[in-house]
Amino acid sequence: MSEQHHRNPYDPYDQHGQYPQYEPPPQGYGSYDYDYDGQPQAPHQGQPQHQPQHQAPQHQQPAAWPQPQQDYQQHDEPHTQTWQTQSWDTHSWQQQDPAPAYDGSWDREPAGYEPPAPLPVPRPQGAVVPAPVPGELAERPAAAVAPMTAAEKAKAEGRPQIVSPGLQPALITAVLAGLLAAAAPLARPALAVPVVLLQAVTAAGWFRLNGMWPARQGIALAFLGGVAADVGLLATDTAKAPTVLLGTLGVWILLVVVLQLRSHAGSDERLYGLTAATASSALAVMAGGHLAADPDAVVIGALGVAAAVLARALPLPSVAAPVVALIAATGAGIAGGQLTGFGPTAALLGLAAGVCALAGLRVASYDYPSRFVHMTAGVALPLALAAPAVYVLGRALG
DSSP, rough: OOOOOOOOOGGGSSSSSSSSOOOOSSSSSSSSOTTTTTBOOOOOOTTBOOOOOOOOOOOOOOTTTTOOOOOBOOOOOOOOOHHHHHHHOOOGGGOOOOOOOGGGGGSSSTTTTTOOOOOOOOOOOTOOOOOOOOTHHHHHGGSSSSOOOOHHHHHHTOOSOOOOOHHHHHHHHHHHHHHHHHHTOOOHHHHHHHHHHHHHHHHHHHHHHTTTSSSSHHHHHHHHHHHHHEEEHHHGGGGGGGHHHHHHHHHHHHHHHHHHHTTSSHHHHHHHHHHHHHHHHHHHHHHHHHHHHHHHHHHHHHHHHHHHHHHHTSSSTTTHHHHHHHHHHHHHHHHHHHHHOOOTHHHHHHHHHHHHHHHHHHHHHHOOOHHHHHHHHHHHHHHHHHHHHHHHHHOOOO
8 A cells, every 4th residue: 555645845855756966055155255355356267157056045135245146066976165265465564664773872871870899809817819910910900900918019020028127126126135135134033024025025926927816815825835934934043944944835835735626717727826826835935045044145145136136127238238237246245245244255145146136037027027027026036036045155155
């Protein structure tokens, strides 16, 4: 039994009892190209245009938009809808203005501007600053060049780095020697006064000569060693003076070692402190030898030292100055021998004291020391180094 088919006259797919073959959307619809102003352009050339078999109903569009014509193109196989537009015209855009030229006025410093001065570089006291190479001073800026010391300037100019203390320290040494010569014929306690003053200047001068200042503990310890030696010499006979001096020096070296072991400084600084304190204590104890020497020998030795330092301070050639100083010391020894009745051997004692005085001046004038060094080590070392010669030669020649 066949089923009666009811056809719908309004259904275009049911007119023949079957669905029609699929037809792609019309190619012509929307194939017009539009530029960026919204104006339609002509269709592309070379594309065949056909009349559509089934024209779709046209919709109303605003008047501002023109209605494009519709092209229908049949193909045996379905295809997708494509849109073809014209590429942008880059020449139609307005080019930007080129970047302005660089103005260097912003990099220029304003009038009257001064750069800040660099901060000073801290240096530890007593540090050795290397001498600059002569060619480097012209390359460095003026603010970066550190001021040269007197020793560096002398080295750069090729001059000797040994400077004698001069006349003023020599005068102070002569005054101190005169005090020793004046107090020697008196009682030993009276001679101890200028000896203690000599020991104090010796302790302070040796520490400052080694670049260790302030070193209050080391200076105080060395000075107390000299005072302890003086007390021991005054309390005993002069024949036991070597034992008193060596015993005091041994005890004080032990105290110096203990003091350095308690220090929290570095190993190098402790070694410097140990050597400086030991040498200063030895010189202070040695200066006390004037109390153990013969009074006449003390007078001759003090006069020889005073004459040597004064002659060395005269503006003489470097070769002739030591010779003149030794001759003056010998003459002062002869004069002292006549005053004290010591005999002709006083000339030898005066010469030995002069040699020790020149050695002390040489040590105190090494490497351009400061004025304070000259006023301490330059004053005390000539008399301190002459004390052993005065004691030994005084007992041997007297």
